[in-house]
Amino acid sequence: MSAVLSPVTTPTAEARLTDGFHLVLDALKLNGIHTIYGLPGIPITDLTRMAQAEGLRVISFRHEQNAGNAAAIAGFMNGKPGVCLTVSAPGFLNGLTALANATTNCFPMILISGSSEREIVDLQQGDYEEMDQLAIAKPLCKAAFRVLHADDIGVGIARAIRAAVSGRPGGVYLDLPAKLFAQTMDAAAGAASLIQVVDPAPRQIPAPDAIQRALDLLKSAKKPLILLGKGAAYARADDDIRALVERTGIPYLPMSMAKGILPDTHEQSAAAARSYVLPEADVVLLIGARLNWLLSHGKGKTWGGKDHKSWGGQKFIQIDISPTEMDSNVRIDAPVVGDIGSCVAALLAGIGSQWPKPPSEWTSAVSERRTKNIAKMAETLAKDPKPMNFHSALNVVRDIVKANPDAMLVNEGANALDFTRSIVDMYKPRKRLDVGTWGVMGIGMGFAVAAAVESGQPVIAIEGDSAFGFSGMEVETICRYNLPVCVVIFNNNGVYRGTDVNPKGGPDVAPTVFVKDARYEKLMEAFGGVGVYATTPAELRSGMEEAIRSRRPTLINAVIDETAGTESGRITSLNPAAALKK
Ligand code: ADP
Ligand code: TZD
Numbered sequence: 093m094s095a096v097l098s099p100v101t102t103p104t105a106e107a108r109l110t111d112g113f114h115l116v117l118d119a120l121k122l123n124g125i126h127t128i129y130g131l132p133g134i135p136i137t138d139l140t141r142m143a144q145a146e147g148l149r150v151i152s153f154r155h156e157q158n159a160g161n162a163a164a165i166a167g168f169m170n171g172k173p174g175v176c177l178t179v180s181a182p183g184f185l186n187g188l189t190a191l192a193n194a195t196t197n198c199f200p201m202i203l204i205s206g207s208s209e210r211e212i213v214d215l216q217q218g219d220y221e222e223m224d225q226l227a228i229a230k231p232l233c234k235a236a237f238r239v240l241h242a243d244d245i246g247v248g249i250a251r252a253i254r255a256a257v258s259g260r261p262g263g264v265y266l267d268l269p270a271k272l273f274a275q276t277m278d279a280a281a282g283a284a285s286l287i288q289v290v291d292p293a294p295r296q297i298p299a300p301d302a303i304q305r306a307l308d309l310l311k312s313a314k315k316p317l318i319l320l321g322k323g324a325a326y327a328r329a330d331d332d333i334r335a336l337v338e339r340t341g342i343p344y345l346p347m348s349m350a351k352g353i354l355p356d357t358h359e360q361s362a363a364a365a366r367s368y369v370l371p372e373a374d375v376v377l378l379i380g381a382r383l384n385w386l387l388s389h390g391k392g393k394t395w396g397g398k399d400h401k402s403w404g405g406q407k408f409i410q411i412d413i414s415p416t417e418m419d420s421n422v423r424i425d426a427p428v429v430g431d432i433g434s435c436v437a438a439l440l441a442g443i444g445s446q447w448p449k450p451p452s453e454w455t456s457a458v459s460e461r462r463t464k465n466i467a468k469m470a471e472t473l474a475k476d477p478k479p480m481n482f483h484s485a486l487n488v489v490r491d492i493v494k495a496n497p498d499a500m501l502v503n504e505g506a507n508a509l510d511f512t513r514s515i516v517d518m519y520k521p522r523k524r525l526d527v528g529t530w531g532v533m534g535i536g537m538g539f540a541v542a543a544a545v546e547s548g549q550p551v552i553a554i555e556g557d558s559a560f561g562f563s564g565m566e567v568e569t570i571c572r573y574n575l576p577v578c579v580v581i582f583n584n585n586g587v588y589r590g591t592d593v594n595p596k597g598g599p600d601v602a603p604t605v606f607v608k609d610a611r612y613e614k615l616m617e618a619f620g621g622v623g624v625y626a627t628t629p630a631e632l633r634s635g636m637e638e639a640i641r642s643r644r645p646t647l648i649n650a651v652i653d654e655t656a657g658t659e660s661g662r663i664t665s666l667n668p669a670a671a672l673k674k
Contacts, residue, residue, distance in 0.1 A: 110282040112242045112273040113139050116204075117146050119249035120175065122288050127151065127545065129162040129538075130177030134220070135206040135270035140177065151545060151573065153538070154565045156183050160190020160203060161538030161563070162545075164263070165525050167200040168326060168349075169546050172292070173256040173264070178205045180270075181221035185228075190538070192232040194263040197528040198323060200256035203229070204266045206273075210240070229265035238267035242275040246286035257293040260414040261326065296413055298430035303438045306377070306409045306426040311447075313375035313407075315454045316342045317362065319387070322349035322528070323380020323412065327432035330521050333379065336436055341449035343369060343458045347381050348526055352518030363514075364469070365461035371396030371404055372457075378410040380432050383421040384529065390422040411435045473515070480629060481656040482507055485582060486515040488633045489554060493517065496550060496640055500525065500543035504536045505556020507657030508582045512554045531663075534562030537579075541566060544575040550640045551577045557606060558587040564615060570645045571619035578639035579647045580632070581612050588661070590654035609651070616647035624648040 110118075116139065120128075127149040132140045144150050153159035156178045166174030178187040184205040194201040205225055212219040229236045235255035239248035248266060256264045310316060318340075324333055334354050337344050343362040346353060354361065362369045371394065383390035391397050395404030409426040410418060418427040428435050449455070473487040489512065493501060497519035503512045503526040518524050525539045537560075540553040560581050570577045584590050585608050592602030613623030622644050624635035632650050639646035658664055 108279040109276045110242075110279040111276045112245065112268075113142050114146075115242055115245040115277075115282050115286070116249070116268065116273075117143055117148060118283070119246050119286050121146070121148065122286050123249065123253055123292075124172065125175055127166065128175050128177050129153065129159040129166070129542065130175075131156050131159055131179070131183060133179035133183060135273060136177055136179060136204075136268075139206075139273060149545070151541060151569070153541075153569055155563070156186035157190050157534060158538035158541070158563045158566050158569075160187040160201070161193070161535045162542035163203075164190055164194035164197070164199040164201040165535070165539045166542040166546050167194065167256070167261070168197075168322075168525070169522060169543070171200070171257070171326065171328060173200040173202045173253055174542065176201065176203050178203065179221065180205060180207045180225065181223040183221075184223065184225045188229060188232060189532075189534075191229065191263040191265060193528070193530055193532055193535070195233050196530050198261045198326065199263070200261040201263045202252045202256055202266055203233075203263065204268060207238075207267050207269045209271065210269055226265070226267045229267070232263070233265050234260075234262035236265040236267070238269070239272055240269065242272060242277050242282065243285045245272075250287035250289050253289050253292050259293075259296075260412075260417075261293075293431075295434050296430040298411075298428050298435045298438055300438075302426070302428045302430075303435070303442055306428050306439065307442045309375055309407055309409055309426045310340070310342075310377060314451055315372055315374045316340070316377065316450050317369050317373035317375070318342050318344035318377045318379065319347070319381050320344060320350040320353055320379050321347045321381020324432055325350050325353055325380070325522050327380060328521075329433040329436050332433065332436045332440055336440055336443070339440070339443055339445070340447055341455065342377070343450075343455060345369065347386065348513050349522075349524055349528065350381070351513070351524050353521045355519045356517035357519070359459070362458050362462060364465040365458050367394075368461045369458055370394050373406055375407045375409065378408060378412075379436065380411065382412075382417060382529075383408075383410075386529070469515070476629065477653070478628075479651060479653040480627065480632070481653045482511040482582065483515070484629050485580075485632055485650050485652060486511055486554075488629045488636065489552070489580065490516045492633070492636045492640065493552065494519070496552075497523075498549050499523070499640065500540075500547055500549055500551045502526070502536055502539045502543060502551060502553040503555075504533055504559040505554075505582065506558075506588050506661035506663075508554055508556035508559065510661040511657075516554075533559045536560060537563035537566035537570065540577045540579065541569055541573070541575060544570075544577050545573070549576075550643060551575070552636070552640075553577060553579045555579060555581050557581050557583045557585070557610070557612070560612070564612075567616050567621065567645070567647060568619045571616070571621045575645060576640075576643035577645055578636055579616070580636065580650050581647065582650055582652045583610065583612060584652040584656055585609070585654045588659050589657050608654075611649060613647050613649040616645060619645075621645035621647060625651070627651045 163174030
């Protein structure tokens with residue numbers, strides 16, 4: 093047991109002692125957590141030093157939100173909580189956006205923040221960085237805990253781990269007041285107080301009658317469709333999911349971060365026929381995907397409804413670990429509650445080898461649309477407009493990802509996001525990491541750092557110029573740790589586009605417009621990385637190829653036509669239209 097501890101020996105006492113600092117680190121290590129993403133300062137600076145001394149990897153960021161995003165995506169990639177460590181009050185708040193985003197996206201993450209002296213905070217007497225962090229964190233995460241005594245650290249970390257990964261994964265806040273770290277206790281008692289969590293995310297086996305109901309409904313379908321969400325990617329049931337798709341012969345649609353569970357080039361992929369299959373399908377099997385805004389709430393015109401509120405008449409089977417997800421937007425005719433691995437395995441067992449394929453009118457209609465749309469897209473991609481646009485640039489990215497299927501792809505922006513998602517095929521699961529459920533800007537560099545650290549693979553980050561700005565300072569972090577990250581900025585001089593004008597004609601530019609022809613590549617050069625200025629697909633291609641080959645931190649400033657793209661990308665309709673035009 094003492095192997096996991098590094099006791100502190102006081103010169104005077106014979107007894108071997110440990111302290112709060114070491115107990116936190118020992119508890120993390122005992123549970124297989126060997127990397128901390130964070131930003132040092134009072135009261136956790138020594139914790140970061142000791143962590144490094146104890147053999148943990150400490151990745152230090154320039155802003156806590158980026159460290160938090162790194163921890164969150166590490167959680168998604170590994171299926172165990174990523175840890176972010178921050179200082180109190182402002183550092184905590186900076187990390188909190190990432191914690192809330194992790195919770196929204198069902199990524200397991202633990203935000204550990206140091207906090208100020210409880211007595212002063214609770215009496216609101218004005219401490220350094222005073223804030224009741226626990227109360228503030230609570231509504232924004234799955235669970236929040238505070239540890240006041242060193243001998244409770246083991247329980248605190250165990251509870252945080254379980255809360256983050258069991259059931260629907262999410263963010264957990266762990267509040268560690270400054271005074272806790274220096275508390276000492278007997279080393280053997282400290283070691284005995286730690287908990288190695290057994291089976292942190294227990295399987296949840298679906299009820300047999302729920303499986304039967306789902307199979308009956310699926311069998312009755314004339315135009316079935318499978319929808320894979322990022323829960324399916326997270327569940328790591330890749331082989332069974334592929335077997336389910338292939339044995340049933342049902343066309344499938346991957347949500348953004350589910351791309352690659354089956355290769356996007358799979359013949360049953362209906363991604364290129366999305367607007368045809370959603371309104372046409374009669375039975376839809378959702379696997380780890382919520383019927384939220386990203387799926388038009390399961391109703392309205394996207395689904396063949398007459399207006400934006402009406403149902404299209406589809407029947408839904410939904411596999412999800414969260415029972416209350418069912419009926420959140422439309423009726424779920426066959427809810428299957430359990431973990432995706434167990435649910436898909438149970439469906440497969442029921443399907444056997446004699447499952448009738450869907451009517452060929454359906455599958456051939458889908459593949460006809462698909463072939464037509466892919467051919468149309470190929471034509472667009474082959475064009476070489478001057479200046480470069482999203483399509484001609486993404487044609488290059490598409491080739492590079494195809495040639496490097498193990499590379500990680502991070503993606504944010506509006507048009508830069510939507511076009512990359514639809515143009516760049518993914519070949520392996522959990523390689524595509526993006527803005528997720530909130531469509532949040534600012535995940536880019538945090539995700540890129542964690543993707544490189546956790547996978548060891550080259551990372552390609554496709555960034556809108558606005559999106560990049562939210563986390564751009566982390567290029568220093570990328571250089572400091574010499575990570576194989578190739579950032580490609582699609583630079584069109586502004587938020588969405590760079591063409592807006594100030595209606596008053598004054599000296600201020602329009603709110604969506606940035607400095608024209610900004611030289612983003614020099615940011616990377618400033619820290620010793622490689623900067624590339626690319627105005628043609630050929631320059632973009634050679635820059636990306638060299639970045640992947642050399643594994644050096646690289647930033648490619650890919651200059652795009654500033655008129656390319658649309659307001660808000662594909663979600664222009666969500667912008668409220670002014671009722672009064674002045
Ligand atoms: P997408 O954005 O790709 O459509 P969502 O984030 O909306 O995906 O949905 C993911 C769903 O997957 C959530 O409802 C979550 O509860 C569920 N989920 C996550 N992990 C598992 C799992 N291991 N088993 C079952 N459901 C899961
Ligand atoms: N702030 C945060 C945290 N998230 C957001 N999603 C936004 C603001 C609003 N927003 C979008 O939804 S996309 C976007 C913003 C600011 C940037 C779009 O511009 P871009 O991408 O340069 O990144 P394109 O490719 O030029 O459209």
